[in-house]
Amino acid sequence: MQRTKISVLLRTEPTxxxxxxxxxxxxxxxxxxxxxNDGSTANNIQIVVSENTDPELxxxxxxxxxxxxxxxxxxxxxKGQRVEIAASNITIYGDVNLEEYPLQPKKQSLEFLREHAHxxxxxxxxxxxxxxxxxxxxxxxxxxxxxxxxYIHTPIITASDAEGAGEMFRVTTLDPKNPPLDEQGNVxxxxxxxxxxxxxxxxxxxxxxxxxxxxxxxxxxxxxxxAENSNTTRHLAEFWMIEPEVAFADLNDNMNLAEDMLRxxxxxxxxxxxxxxxxxEERLLEEEKSKPQDQRSEMSLTEKLRFVxxxxxxxxxxxEAIDILKNSNPNKKGKFQYPIEGWGVDLQSEHERYLVEKxxxxxxxxxxxxxxxxxxxxxxxxGAEPGKETVSAMDILFPGIGEIVxxxxxxxRYDVLLQKMQAMHIPEAELSWYLDxxxxxxxxxxxxxxxxxxLILFVTGMTNIRxxxxxxxYPGSAEF
RNA sequence: GCUUCAUUAGCUCAGUUGGUUAGAGCGGCGGACUGUUAAUCCGUAGGUCCAAGGUUCAAGUCCUUGAUGGAGCGCCA
Numbered sequence: 001m002q003r004t005k006i007s008v009l010l011r012t013e014p015t016x017x018x019x020x021x022x023x024x025x026x027x028x029x030x031x032x033x034x035x036x037n038d039g040s041t042a043n044n045i046q047i048v049v050s051e052n053t054d055p056e057l058x059x060x061x062x063x064x065x066x067x068x069x070x071x072x073x074x075x076x077x078x079k080g081q082r083v084e085i086a087a088s089n090i091t092i093y094g095d096v097n098l099e100e101y102p103l104q105p106k107k108q109s110l111e112f113l114r115e116h117a118h119x120x121x122x123x124x125x126x127x128x129x130x131x132x133x134x135x136x137x138x139x140x141x142x143x144x145x146x147x148x149x150x151y152i153h154t155p156i157i158t159a160s161d162a163e164g165a166g167e168m169f170r171v172t173t174l175d176p177k178n179p180p181l182d183e184q185g186n187v188x189x190x191x192x193x194x195x196x197x198x199x200x201x202x203x204x205x206x207x208x209x210x211x212x213x214x215x216x217x218x219x220x221x222x223x224x225x226x227a228e229n230s231n232t233t234r235h236l237a238e239f240w241m242i243e244p245e246v247a248f249a250d251l252n253d254n255m256n257l258a259e260d261m262l263r264x265x266x267x268x269x270x271x272x273x274x275x276x277x278x279x280x281e282e283r284l285l286e287e288e289k290s291k292p293q294d295q296r297s298e299m300s301l302t303e304k305l306r307f308v309x310x311x312x313x314x315x316x317x318x319x320e321a322i323d324i325l326k327n328s329n330p331n332k333k334g335k336f337q338y339p340i341e342g343w344g345v346d347l348q349s350e351h352e353r354y355l356v357e358k359x360x361x362x363x364x365x366x367x368x369x370x371x372x373x374x375x376x377x378x379x380x381x382x383g384a385e386p387g388k389e390t391v392s393a394m395d396i397l398f399p400g401i402g403e404i405v406x407x408x409x410x411x412x413r414y415d416v417l418l419q420k421m422q423a424m425h426i427p428e429a430e431l432s433w434y435l436d437x438x439x440x441x442x443x444x445x446x447x448x449x450x451x452x453x454x455l456i457l458f459v460t461g462m463t464n465i466r467x468x469x470x471x472x473x474y475p476g477s478a479e480f
Numbered sequence: 481g482c483u484u485c486a487u488u489a490g491c492u493c494a495g496u497u498g499g500u501u502a503g504a505g506c507g508g509c510g511g512a513c514u515g516u517u518a519a520u521c522c523g524u525a526g527g528u529c530c531a532a533g534g535u536u537c538a539a540g541u542c543c544u545u546g547a548u549g550g551a552g553c554g555c556c557a
């Protein structure tokens with residue numbers, strides 16, 4: 001007999017049809033009722049064990065055991081569920097020794113579960129997180145596909161170390177204890193696998209631009225690696241990034257695209273993950289009970305998500321933000337650890353948090369940052385007064401997360417780009433292929449990078465990025 | 481990398497100014513229970529107090545160093 005998934009059975013009319021379910025025992029009550037879950041949904045199906053079941057079999061129905069149940073789907077006689085299965089036959093696929101099984105039928109801390117990441121999928125919270133993660137990934141592809149974007153796979157291994165997006169992981173097949181040396185006694189990477197030094201990618205943007213300047217609208221969605229010694233709740237050494245790149249688009253088009261995309265995928269999650277979001281909302285509520293009143297969020301998780309889908313993001317320039325911050329109460333009262341003194345300095349996370357969480361109380365798009373604090377490829381704004389040059393950059397800041405999107409209109413003018421690369425000491429020889437886009441049929445274009453795990457953080461209400469990726473990689477940790 | 485807090489039973493935590501035999505809830509185990517919903521009820525076992533060194537008549541408690549974990553900051557997505 002073919003097994004039916006619990007997600008399907010819970011929507012089926014209970015007319016006494018014969019069904020087969022397979023899953024894991026979540027609870028066994030009163031020697032009679034099994035709460036069974038197969039991962040297809042956050043909800044369990046209730047199995048009613050018949051009175052004449054072998055007592056030896058009943059003893060093996062324990063929390064975590066994998067079982068199969070054949071029986072009839074009936075309207076539930078008890079309250080709390082619509083349907084249940086009256087079992088006629090129960091098969092044990094995998095027993096569980098509860099004296100050794102780390103998981104327990106009770107609340108367990110996220111820290112403990114992180115150390116048992118191979119088993120944490122089995123908890124209600126993590127199963128919900130990973131179903132939402134899937135839904136968001138799917139929604140992103142659907143969003144871009146509907147708009148005629150092409151999904152480009154950019155390389156994971158790159159020979160370029162000039163992208164300037166952070167420290168890189170070296171890729172090599174050389175023996176670290178006995179590497180070949182050149183005449184000067186340095187490691188001879190000409191003898192390495194690729195004949196040169198190679199690294200894991202920190203961004204697919206530059207390759208994405210190559211595709212966009214032919215295919216028009218493209219996006220990438222792939223793993224990204226940063227060897228930064230970052231120890232925070234919002235950084236990973238291995239994470240997933242979405243990077244759209246759009247030909248003939250300016251900064252405004254870029255902001256509209258990013259805002260539309262975020263609204264689209266969050267709406268998708270609200271529509272398709274209601275059961276999972278309910279679990280996550282309750283989890284968050286429980287977690288916040290231990291916090292002092294003034295640190296609890298004013299809105300529930302789904303209210304927060306709806307708020308984002310129903311309201312426009314606040315758009316303002318870096319210069320306007322500096323004015324607001326300079327005149328803000330915390331700045332005047334010396335509450336900022338880094339006081340705002342003038343134009344030109346980068347904003348600290350306390351400043352971003354003030355703008356997003358206190359001043360505007362909504363997502364904020366900051367634009368037109370000083371050129372000196374941004375990457376070489378961002379387009380230089382025209383008409384700036386000398387010493388106050390800005391670039392067409394944009395950062396989208398979300399409450400509780402900070403920067404979720406970073407992007408810009410790209411510098412399409414060959415001379416301007418070359419000049420900036422020289423000023424910022426970017427080796428042009430290594431990026432000649434990139435410069436070629438500006439030499440031949442150059443066009444205005446824009447794009448951004450979205451941190452996928454940061455998006456999941458926001459949608460799930462989880463607070464540590466290590467809990468929204470299955471097996472997190474961060475300094476000192478690459479388990480599983 | 482910096483700052484800070486923590487580490488006591490399987491899990492989450494309490495443990496007074498240093499002073500007998502280190503506690504609780506949940507979980508486990510044994511039993512009862514056929515309309516339960518984090519089921520309930522009865523019984524029961526379970527400890528290298530993170531590690532090493534030091535102070536002291538006496539250290540879970542104080543000091544030093546280290547390890548691991550959390551949070552914040554920096555770097556960013």
